[in-house]
Amino acid sequence: MRSIWAALAGALVLGFAPLAASADTGLVVGGVAGTTGFGASLGYVLPGGIVVRAQSGNFTINPNFNSNGNAYAGHLQLSNILIDGELHPGGKTFYVAAGGFLNHNVVTASTTSTGVTIGNTNYGAGTANARVTWQNFAPYVGFGFSPVHGGFGFDLGAAFQGNAMATVTSNIVGVTAADYAAAVTQIQKTLNGYTVYPVVNIRYTIGF
Numbered sequence: 047m048r049s050i051w052a053a054l055a056g057a058l059v060l061g062f063a064p065l066a067a068s069a070d071t072g073l074v075v076g077g078v079a080g081t082t083g084f085g086a087s088l089g090y091v092l093p094g095g096i097v098v099r100a101q102s103g104n105f106t107i108n109p110n111f112n113s114n115g116n117a118y119a120g121h122l123q124l125s126n127i128l129i130d131g132e133l134h135p136g137g138k139t140f141y142v143a144a145g146g147f148l149n150h151n152v153v154t155a156s157t158t159s160t161g162v163t164i165g166n167t168n169y170g171a172g173t174a175n176a177r178v179t180w181q182n183f184a185p186y187v188g189f190g191f192s193p194v195h196g197g198f199g200f201d202l203g204a205a206f207q208g209n210a211m212a213t214v215t216s217n218i219v220g221v222t223a224a225d226y227a228a229a230v231t232q233i234q235k236t237l238n239g240y241t242v243y244p245v246v247n248i249r250y251t252i253g254f
Contacts, residue, residue: 073254074196078103080247083124087249091194095134097141101201101247102127114232116157116174125150128205128245130186139191147184147205147243152177164216165225165232172218176233180207180243188245196253203245210237 074089074097082103089099105124110117130145158173188203212233214226 071254074099074194074251075254076196076249076251078201078247078249080201081244082126082128082247087251089132089251091253095137095194097132097134097192097194098130099132100127100129101249111155113155114163115161115168116159116163118155118157118176120153120155123152123154125152128186130188132190132192134194137194139193141190141192143186143188143190143201143203145186147186147207147245149180149182149184149205149207149243151243152179154178162216162218164214164218164221165228167222167225169216169218169221172216174214174216174218174229176212176214176229178210178212178233178237180210184208184243186245192249192251196251199249199251201245201247201249205243205245206241207243208241210234210240212237 072091074091076087078085078087078101083105085102085104087099087101089097091097103124103126107122109120109122111120112118127148128145130143132141132143134141154175154177156173156175160171161168162170162172162174164174184205184207186203186205188201190199190201192199212230214229
């Protein structure tokens with residue numbers, strides 16, 4: 047099986063090499079996958095070994111977990127765009143990059159139980175919902191390896207997204223503002239260690 051994948055990878059490289067080598071419009075397009083999700087990569091080559099690039103990321107997963115005595119149905123939606131400028135010293139494959147991370151990633155969770163705990167109080171039967179987001183724009187720095195005019199590339203960087211922002215709602219009558227606030231604080235304390243979003247991506251692009 048390993049030899050089959052190696053043969054396919056070799057065929058891709060050999061098959062796309064003429065396209066990459068003949069690049070003259072400055073456009074570099076392809077696909078990307080990694081910690082930001084799966085998406086498209088669009089770049090434009092400027093003089094001096096500089097590539098301006100935008101990469102989208104999308105992915106969905108629905109994890110289930112337990113918290114505060116309640117079973118939650120979770121939903122993670124990755125939806126983001128990484129825009130950066132890549133400087134390739136001497137036109138080499140190695141580059142350093144800086145730009146911005148447009149962050150619309152969202153985490154939601156809900157529980158329906160005969161004993162829903164919100165904050166510090168068990169309110170009995172009902173449904174509670176939580177939603178977590180981060181600031182919409184995060185500064186980004188990174189480095190990687192990628193041919194200027196297309197080919198296999200690797201990104202390694204960090205988007206400084208700041209602290210999580212949480213909201214908690216329910217259909218239960220009588221939940222106090224203090225308990226809603228306590229629930230929000232619990233969530234944010236759990237997630238506030240993740241102020242930096244790691245970007246580890248691979249991509250394949252073709253120059254035109």
